[in-house]
Amino acid sequence: MSLIRSMWYYFERDLIKWTRWKMTVFAHLVTPAAWLIFVGLTLPVTFTDNYLEYLTPGIMVMSVLFASLQSGSLVIFDKILGFLNKFFAMPSPRESYLFGKILFITFRGLVQATVIFGVAVLFGITVYGVKSILLTYIVLFIFGALFASIATTIALVVDDHDGYAAINAMISMPLFFTSTALMPYDKMPGWLRTVASVNPVSHAIDSARVLLSGGDIPVSEILVLAAGATIVLAICTSVFRRATL
Amino acid sequence: MIEINNLTKYFGDLCAVDHVDLHVKNEVFGLLGPNGAGKSTIVRILATLQRPTEGTARICGHDVVKDPKKVRSVISYVPQEMALDIKLTGRENVLLYAKLYGIPDRARKVDEVLDLMELSERSGDLVKTYSGGMRRRLELAQALVHEPEVLFLDEPTLGLDVAARKKIWRHISSLREDGISIFMTTHYMEEADEYCDTVAIIDHGKIVALDTPERLKSSLKQDVITINATGNFGGLDLDCVTFSRGDNGELRFLADHGESVLPEISQALLRQGMTIQSMMVRKPTFDDVFMDRVTTSEEDSAFDGYKFRTMLRRR
Numbered sequence: 407m408s409l410i411r412s413m414w415y416y417f418e419r420d421l422i423k424w425t426r427w428k429m430t431v432f433a434h435l436v437t438p439a440a441w442l443i444f445v446g447l448t449l450p451v452t453f454t455d456n457y458l459e460y461l462t463p464g465i466m467v468m469s470v471l472f473a474s475l476q477s478g479s480l481v482i483f484d485k486i487l488g489f490l491n492k493f494f495a496m497p498s499p500r501e502s503y504l505f506g507k508i509l510f511i512t513f514r515g516l517v518q519a520t521v522i523f524g525v526a527v528l529f530g531i532t533v534y535g536v537k538s539i540l541l542t543y544i545v546l547f548i549f550g551a552l553f554a555s556i557a558t559t560i561a562l563v564v565d566d567h568d569g570y571a572a573i574n575a576m577i578s579m580p581l582f583f584t585s586t587a588l589m590p591y592d593k594m595p596g597w598l599r600t601v602a603s604v605n606p607v608s609h610a611i612d613s614a615r616v617l618l619s620g621g622d623i624p625v626s627e628i629l630v631l632a633a634g635a636t637i638v639l640a641i642c643t644s645v646f647r648r649a650t651l
Numbered sequence: 652m653i654e655i656n657n658l659t660k661y662f663g664d665l666c667a668v669d670h671v672d673l674h675v676k677n678e679v680f681g682l683l684g685p686n687g688a689g690k691s692t693i694v695r696i697l698a699t700l701q702r703p704t705e706g707t708a709r710i711c712g713h714d715v716v717k718d719p720k721k722v723r724s725v726i727s728y729v730p731q732e733m734a735l736d737i738k739l740t741g742r743e744n745v746l747l748y749a750k751l752y753g754i755p756d757r758a759r760k761v762d763e764v765l766d767l768m769e770l771s772e773r774s775g776d777l778v779k780t781y782s783g784g785m786r787r788r789l790e791l792a793q794a795l796v797h798e799p800e801v802l803f804l805d806e807p808t809l810g811l812d813v814a815a816r817k818k819i820w821r822h823i824s825s826l827r828e829d830g831i832s833i834f835m836t837t838h839y840m841e842e843a844d845e846y847c848d849t850v851a852i853i854d855h856g857k858i859v860a861l862d863t864p865e866r867l868k869s870s871l872k873q874d875v876i877t878i879n880a881t882g883n884f885g886g887l888d889l890d891c892v893t894f895s896r897g898d899n900g901e902l903r904f905l906a907d908h909g910e911s912v913l914p915e916i917s918q919a920l921l922r923q924g925m926t927i928q929s930m931m932v933r934k935p936t937f938d939d940v941f942m943d944r945v946t947t948s949e950e951d952s953a954f955d956g957y958k959f960r961t962m963l964r965r966r
């Protein structure tokens with residue numbers, strides 16, 4: 407119980423800090439929207455008549471992916487600036503800090519994805535009811551938690567801001583471009599298709615795409631993502647416990 | 652309040668804390684030592700942030716390794732680095748701690764500690780606008796919000812100006828009167844001398860002196876003779892004068908009667924072909940106690956990354 411409560415307080419701390427800097431919030435929300443507009447409305451694709459509709463789930467997942475991976479620096483700053491020492495000398499469970507952080511990172515990604523979705527609706531994509539949107543958010547949440555856990559694990563291990571930024575850049579771009587965000591499997595070269603089919607980003611995008619176009623619930627995809635998130639979260643927790651003692 | 656027995660901490664091969672025994676009562680206890688002597692490591696072990704390699708430490712009867720949660724519920728720890736959220740207001744910074752500690756009636760308690768630290772007027776401003784001294788007092792307010800029995804302060808006055816330091820000390824002294832035990836580290840000899848009830852000097856992880864500041868000073872009965880001279884110093888063969896140390900052209904001697912041996916010392920130095928710029932005799936201060944007991948030279952101690960980062964953040 408005190409774990410959940412403390413987790414919420416840590417979440418609240420990050421949330422207030424984030425929203426207080428209006429410019430940061432603005433920048434975080436505009437960047438993914440720019441992706442959607444510049445790529446969605448300009449690329450000359452032939453496999454669909456409504457590329458924006460095809461692209462929207464991909465960019466929503468992308469913004470969650472990038473938001474999650476970048477946010478590991480929050481942990482690094484808390485560590486170098488001495489916050490962790492103060493927090494961990496308090497009786498509230500130490501894991502509540504970690505879970506609060508993962509929750510905030512995931513939440514911030516979902517807010518960005520919402521902006522994308524809003525912009526896409528303005529541009530006239532078809533909306534298939536509340537249920538499909540809710541289920542999409544569940545997929546995005548699981549996916550966000552997965553990558554927030556990866557990001558915090560890297561942050562705990564790397565321990566250095568520049569090193570972290572380099573690793574983030576190294577993994578985020580390839581993950582995005584080897585996914586089904588920009589094109590379907592059958593338009594990919596063979597080697598890319600193989601990589602894309604095992605990429606967790608593709609799994610999230612495929613699920614979101616099926617849901618947002620009114621298809622059946624992709625149960626197995628969601629279960630795979632959830633299993634992955636659970637495993638990574640467990641690894642992250644154990645790395646965290648070792649790093650903090 | 653704090654019982655430390657045989658406490659030892661190795662980082663790889665480096666022995667940062669070397670079989671330390673300390674017993675701290677309800678008092679202001681100062682741990683002094685050069686950079687890298689092991690002060691912060693001891694505090695971090697006591698604050699349950701690091702585990703000792705050997706030995707035990709108990710705070711209010713709770714073991715720091717076996718019962719860390721109970722220890723954390725009776726202590727507060729303020730590290731060297733000022734870790735405050737500058738985008739939050741002073742009040743919000745304290746409120747976060749009140750929430751995490753699970754304080755009942757927290758709004759009232761937060762107001763109370765802010766008032767105690769004389770921050771009520773500025774509590775609604777972002778911490779970004781606070782001075783160094785105000786930030787340190789805000790950290791004390793955070794630390795006090797759960798009414799700890801023992802307060803750990805790591806270099807509480809580091810980097811503050813004289814007025815801010817005085818103010819911090821006034822608050823620390825009044826906390827002690829309220830019955831809180833204070834365990835702190837410091838570089839500033841004169842502060843330890845003036846405000847601590849008991850002082851321990853630590854060097855290379857070992858306690859080399861432990862007593863009240865007064866008794867430590869009186870243990871140095873001899874006068875201190877400081878001579879600025881150039882040339883090669885070839886040793887001195889005089890009864891009742893002992894050579895203490897020499898660096899940067901400054902030689903220090905200890906003697907029972909400083910004034911009367913001064914001529915003999917100067918003649919001896921001149922005979923060695925040295926040129927004397929100045930000579931001074933004075934009663935020992937707390938600095939001398941420290942210099943007398945500590946052998947770590949500045950070059951030996953590792954670069955202090957924490958302090959460097961603190962400097963960076965102040966810019």
